[in-house]
Amino acid sequence: MKVLLVDDEQELVVTLAERLGFRGVDAKWATTGHEAVVLARQESFDVAVLDVKMPRVSGIQLKKDLERIRPDMKFVFVTGHGSEEDFRIGSAEAARYLVKPLDIDVLVETLKQVVAP
């Protein structure tokens, strides 16, 4: 499984990518929407894990940009807010919606479910 992690907090995505690597998941990371788009153009990913609120491009907008490049890509939204509004938007826009701090086992299980045929 190939996963693209996008969050403006670099320490978070770097560490998550490493932890997913321990669990057999091939994860790459980006800290901006632009970096994510460049990566998606270079290679395909099964699923993208996007922070809902980021500077410049929001997770919602980034999902649309990535879908244009990779129509088959699946999405999981992550937020640090956990507000009702975020839950509503996240649930409507992506296959799954998770709240930080993440449980790595829940994340891995969610990724498996999202990419399952």
Place this chain on the structure above:
Amino acid sequence: MTRSADDGLPSLSVDCLRFFGAMSASVSHEIRNKLAVINEKAGLVEDIAIAMKSGRVPDPERLETQARKIVEQVREANRIVRSLNRLAHSTDEAVATVDLSALVDLVIELYGRKAAMAQATISRRGPAGEIPVRTHPFLVAHAIGSCLGTAVSRVDASHELTVAAERTDAGARVRIGRLVGAAAAGVDPKHHAADLGALLEVLGAELADDAETGELVLDIRHSKSHDPGGLP
């Protein structure tokens, strides 16, 4: 004092609650992000420990790096909490002699995330040093924050806002402007002063623009009140 339309509370009280709510929401979001990083770093240390048990040779530097980064995140989270705590304690006394310079630094720190989300940065300009002013500490923080919030929301991408504080004969002054370009911070002081009407009135403060520098200028006069009671 006017009252809000729907709940009977004085409109200034509602504004104050909104300001404190917005700051609390922003800070709690930032803390949650730090906790998320700490959570992953601690998890990675555990992953490395499990790998060691299964016979894989660890790189000691890798563990040391993760431990150091956890400490850094805790330190950052503590700094953020301390700022919110200082804002909370600014309500302790309705009128007090405060260091406006320190208050400006506090509000800049609290607005850091909001500015980052708007692709703007806020920095201090001018000489450091204490600027004592007798005033309503929380209300001044609210007024500075409100001016900054409006400036941040209207500033163009990749611009840096600057904030300066200075003494005046009557009290103290805060200047908000752009580092790049000669244009004003993007705030119409007339409209903004109308929004902050009750707040400026209680503070005995004035909001204006400096046509020469294009800065938004908040003038705060020393309060003559000696009442240390609660907020108005």
